[in-house]
Amino acid sequence: MPHDIVHELEIAAPASEVYEAVTTQQGLAGWWTRDATEALAVGAEARFGFDGGAVRFTMRVDALEAPELVHWQCTAGPDEWVGTSIAFRIEGTDAGSTLRFWHGGWEYEDGDLPRASFRWAMYLDSLRRLLETGTGSPADG
Numbered sequence: 001m002p003h004d005i006v007h008e009l010e011i012a013a014p015a016s017e018v019y020e021a022v023t024t025q026q027g028l029a030g031w032w033t034r035d036a037t038e039a040l041a042v043g044a045e046a047r048f049g050f051d052g053g054a055v056r057f058t059m060r061v062d063a064l065e066a067p068e069l070v071h072w073q074c075t076a077g078p079d080e081w082v083g084t085s086i087a088f089r090i091e092g093t094d095a096g097s098t099l100r101f102w103h104g105g106w107e108y109e110d111g112d113l114p115r116a117s118f119r120w121a122m123y124l125d126s127l128r129r130l131l132e133t134g135t136g137s138p139a140d141g
Helices: 015-023 025-031 112-133
Strands: 003-011 035-037 045-050 055-065 069-076 085-093 096-106
Touching: 003 112, 015 025, 015 069, 015 085, 015 096, 015 112, 025 035, 025 112, 055 085, 096 112
Parallel strands: none
Antiparallel strands: 003 096, 035 045, 045 055, 055 069, 069 085, 085 096
16 A cells, blocks of 8 residues: 655745746746756755765656646656656635645655654744745755
8 A cells, every 4th residue: 555745834925936946947947946957847856965966866846836836756766756646736815825846655664754754844834934034044955
């Protein structure tokens, strides 16, 4: 049975700004990793580096529905990540936005999943801080 990572957070920013932060190179470099190459087209590949390029991920963009949905499929990276899917669902609210994050399809509930869940929580908080204060805490790449 596959396992999932799920997080939800409120962000005091419009849905369009949240969407831009998860779909553009500049946005991703502001909260996730400075080594970000995003492709703004369904079927294109986005690439992300961590730990000085020692850890690399390639994500195929499966869906872009502005400003509500971004969906990626991990096609290259650490073994446990390959084949997993990542979705950002963004809903506008009176106070800004609700971001529902899902990283699903993990084969094991131990191994990389607990570390990935913790790191996603930290990076999603970085996204919130970037949009609310102008300063995130991305990895150096």
